[in-house]
Structures are given as structure tokens and as C-alpha cells.
Amino acid sequence: xxxxxxxxxxxxxxxxxxxxxxxxxxxxxxxxxxxxxxxxxxxxxxxxxxxxxxxxxxxxxxxxxxxxxxxxxxxxxxxxxxxxxxxxxxxxxxxxxxxxxxxxxxxxxxxxxxxxxxxxxxxxxxxxxxxxxxxxxxxxxxxxxxxxxxxxxxxxxxxxxxxxxxxxxxxxxxxxxxxxxxxxxxxxxxxxxxxxxxxxxxxxxxxxxxxxxxxxxxxxxxxxxxxxxxxxxxxxxxxxxxxxxxxxxxxxxxxxxxxxxxxxxxxxxxxxxxxxxxxxxxxxxxxxxxxxxxxxxxxxxxxxxxxxxxxxxxxxxxxxxxxxxxxxxxxxxxxxxxxxxxxxxxxxxxxxxxxxxxx
Numbered sequence: 001x002x003x004x005x006x007x008x009x010x011x012x013x014x015x016x017x018x019x020x021x022x023x024x025x026x027x028x029x030x031x032x033x034x035x036x037x038x039x040x041x042x043x044x045x046x047x048x049x050x051x052x053x054x055x056x057x058x059x060x061x062x063x064x065x066x067x068x069x070x071x072x073x074x075x076x077x078x079x080x081x082x083x084x085x086x087x088x089x090x091x092x093x094x095x096x097x098x099x100x101x102x103x104x105x106x107x108x109x110x111x112x113x114x115x116x117x118x119x120x121x122x123x124x125x126x127x128x129x130x131x132x133x134x135x136x137x138x139x140x141x142x143x144x145x146x147x148x149x150x151x152x153x154x155x156x157x158x159x160x161x162x163x164x165x166x167x168x169x170x171x172x173x174x175x176x177x178x179x180x181x182x183x184x185x186x187x188x189x190x191x192x193x194x195x196x197x198x199x200x201x202x203x204x205x206x207x208x209x210x211x212x213x214x215x216x217x218x219x220x221x222x223x224x225x226x227x228x229x230x231x232x233x234x235x236x237x238x239x240x241x242x243x244x245x246x247x248x249x250x251x252x253x254x255x256x257x258x259x260x261x262x263x264x265x266x267x268x269x270x271x272x273x274x275x276x277x278x279x280x281x282x283x284x285x286x287x288x289x290x291x292x293x294x295x296x297x298x299x300x301x302x303x304x305x306x307x308x309x310x311x312x313x314x315x316x317x318x319x320x321x322x323x324x325x326x327x328x329x330x331x332x333x334x335x336x337x338x339x340x341x342x343x344x345x346x347x348x349x350x351x352x353x354x355x356x357x358x359x
Contacts, residue, residue, distance in 0.1 A: 003104050005097070005331070008122065009324035010312035015130075018123050019316070022131040030138045031267045031279060032145040032296065036341055038318045039295035041083065046297060048081040048342050081342055083299045084156075086137040089334040090129060097331060100125065133322050133335045139269045141296065145341050146267070146279030148172060149209065149286050149293075152351055154341075172346035175202060179357040188224040191352070192257055195287065202348050205287040208260040213282045215264055218354060220245045225253065260287060285352040294343040301336050 008014055022028065092100075103125060107118040140156075147154040152174040175198065183190040195205065210219075219225055247262040254261065265280035298318040307313060314322045320337035343349075 003107050003119075005100065005104065008100070008104065008126075009331075009333070012312075012314060014119075014123075015314045015322070018127055018130045019134055019314070019322075021123055021127045022134050028131065028135055030135070031142045031265075032138065032341070034291055035145060035149070036294050036296040037292065038298055039342075040319070041297045041299050044299050044338065045082045046342075048344070081297060081340055083297055083338040083340045085301075085336070085338055086140060087334065087336040088133075088136055089332050090132060091329075092129065092331045092333065094330070096129075129333055130322070133333050134316065136335065137320065137337050137339065141339060141341065142267060142279050143269050143277065144170075146265070147281070148341065148343060149288070149349075150265075150281040150284040150351070152176060152346070152349075170341075172343055172349070174346045175350040176353060177350060178353050178355075181357055181359065184357050186224055187218060187222050187357070188257075188259075191285075192259055194350075194352075195259060198287075198350055202287075202350060203289055205260040205350070206290050207263050207288050208254075209263045209265050209280065209286045209288065210284065211278060211280050211282050212264050212266055214285060214354065215247065215250075215262065217358070218283075218285070219250055219262070225250070283354040283358055285354065287350040287352075289345065289348045293345065293349070294341060297340050297342045299338040301338050303336060 100122070103118070103122045107115060107122060110118045144154045144156065148170060152172045154170045156169075177194060179187070179190060198205075247264050251261045267279040268276040269279060270276050296318065298320075300319045301321065304313065304315070304319070304321055308325075311323050311325050316322065318337060318339060320335060322333070322335045324331065324333050326332065
């Protein structure tokens with residue numbers, strides 16, 4: 001087989017090999033999948049339930065011959081969600097195309113026994129272009145889901161979505177708590193008291209999320225924590241304020257006083273201007289009932305049901321598609337998908353806003 005640029009970008013086996021290569025690195029881990037699973041919706045607009053029960057009511061003890069009491073299922077709050085369109089186009093410049101053509105010529109001129117190595121060289125060269133395509137919508141959802149977890153709100157507008165449109169504006173009915181400046185001196189005791197206060201209505205929390213900056217400043221930096229930690233460590237002298245305390249070490253203290261375990265969220269997402277943005281906001285501590293807090297709703301894009309002629313599509317999970325095409329201006333890679341996060345029990349999530357306390 002003689003390899004060409006069209007075969008390279010449109011052959012399903014070659015495209016799949018490239019996509020598989022983009023999934024191999026820890027750096028490109030998709031963060032939102034810790035919290036949501038894909039679920040298809042047949043309509044772009046769908047009904048969402050905001051009050052899903054997470055606890056089971058204790059059964060009734062009745063007399064042997066008595067009628068069983070009639071239970072009523074608690075009504076669920078409901079709302080309407082709508083999937084968002086996501087898509088980008090990337091143009092391959094002439095320099096990259098010239099290099100690809102050189103690599104393809106080497107592949108075509110090589111012996112059969114050398115063609116596997118030559119193909120791997122080609123895949124290694126273009127893997128970053130495919131990596132951008134495959135991960136771009138996931139990274140956008142990382143930002144949206146991170147914002148929802150750390151603030152209860154998520155907005156996509158012209159400021160954080162250049163050349164796009166203002167589309168996403170989500171405000172979840174989470175429980176929000178604002179500690180005062182007076183709570184700073186005994187913040188660990190305050191946190192414990194609030195968790196106990198919330199437990200009868202919100203249930204048990206399995207994890208407490210925060211950024212590393214928040215962990216260092218408000219947990220490790222707390223005089224209460226330092227004194228308790230030194231006591232547990234039998235007076236060992238440790239540079240507590242030097243960033244040497246890990247979440248696992250802190251959880252040694254927290255597990256003993258009934259607080260959920262800490263998870264540090266360090267994920268960053270690159271922006272178009274070359275800077276990076278934290279997925280989880282500073283000065284926020286979020287209590288989650290469990291890792292899985294909802295679904296990533298997806299809808300099959302219209303273009304898949306009515307394909308553009310002379311355009312080859314590669315299908316990925318969540319209805320996402322990737323394609324390559326060309327016109328007189330050059331060659332392009334692009335993707336499309338329709339996704340939106342659906343947090344199914346936001347009324348079981350509590351968020352501590354530390355802005356006032358740290359002012």
C-alpha cells in the first residue's frame with residue numbers, strides 16, 4: 001500500500017492508532033470522569049432531577065396482624081438541562097505538511113520490515129495534533145465541572161471562551177457556608193462542628209476537596225492543626241508550614257476527629273493565550289457525598305446523522321467525532337460533540353467559601 005496524506009488522516013485504523021497513543025500519558029488524564037459517567041439523551045433538552053435521595057428510610061416495626069403503613073416517596077425537585085455544542089478546527093500549516101510528506105516518502109521507500117518503525121515515526125509526529133482534538137472538549141468540561149464543584153456555579157462567556165458564544169450558565173442548589181474572620185483561629189473545630197451540623201440533613205460526606213494553596217493556608221497553617229499533629233506525632237518537630245505535610249498525614253488527624261478525608265485538586269487546563277487555569281478554585285472547601293455525583297449528558301450531533309460529503313468521520317465516546325478535510329486554503333482537523341454535566345444531587349453537596357475568613 002502506498003501511503004498518502006489522505007490515507008493517513010482518513011484511514012480508521014491509522015486514526016485509531018494515533019488516538020490510542022494520545023491516551024497513554026498521565027498528564028492528559030481527564031479529570032471530570034472521576035465524578036461523572038456518560039449518559040445519552042435522545043433530546044437536546046432533557047429533564048434533570050435535583051433532589052435524588054441518597055439515604056434509605058428505616059423500615060417500620062409493626063404489629064404482627066396490623067396493616068402496613070403506606071409510605072410516600074419524597075418528591076424530587078426538577079429542572080431542565082440542555083446540551084452544549086462543542087467544536088474547534090485546527091489548520092495544519094505548510095511546514096508541518098511538508099515534514100509529513102517527507103516522512104510519508106520515507107515510509108513508501110522503506111522495506112516491508114522497516115515500515116512499522118516508519119509508521120510509528122509518522123504517528124509520533126502528528127500525535128500532538130490529534131491530542132489537541134481528542135482532549136479539547138474534555139478539558140473544557142474539566143473547567144466546568146471543577147467550577148461547579150468548587151463554587152456551585154459555572155459560566156462560559158466571551159471572557160473565558162474566546163471566539164465562542166455565551167452559552168453555559170449553571171447555578172446549583174448546593175449548601176454554601178461562609179466562615180467569618182473570628183472562625184480562623186479555631187478553623188478545624190469550626191469545620192468539624194459544621195460537618196456534624198450538616199449530617200442530619202445532608203448525610204455523610206466521603207471526601208473533602210480543596211486546592212493545594214487552600215490546604216497549605218487553612219489546614220496546615222491552622223494553629224489547631226499544628227498542635228494536634230504534634231501531639232499525635234509525640235512532639236516530633238516538623239516544619240509544618242513548609243509544605244512538608246501531605247494530605248495523607250493530615251488525614252491521620254482528621255480520621256480521628258470524624259472529618260472526611262482530604263483530596264487535593266491540582267489539575268490545570270491550558271488556555272488559548274498560553275496561560276493555564278486551575279480547575280478547582282482557591283479558598284474553597286467542598287464536601288462531597290461520594291465521587292460519582294452525576295452524569296455527563298451527551299446527544300448525537302446532527303452532522304453524524306447527515307454527514308458532509310467527502311468527509312471521513314471517526315467516532316469516539318460520548319457521541320464525539322473527529323474528522324480531517326481540505327480545501328484550497330489547506331488541510332484541517334476538527335471535532336464536534338454535544339455535552340453538558342448533570343449533577344443529580346447538588347443538595348447533598350456543601351461548599352465552604354473562605355474569602356471572608358481570609359480577607
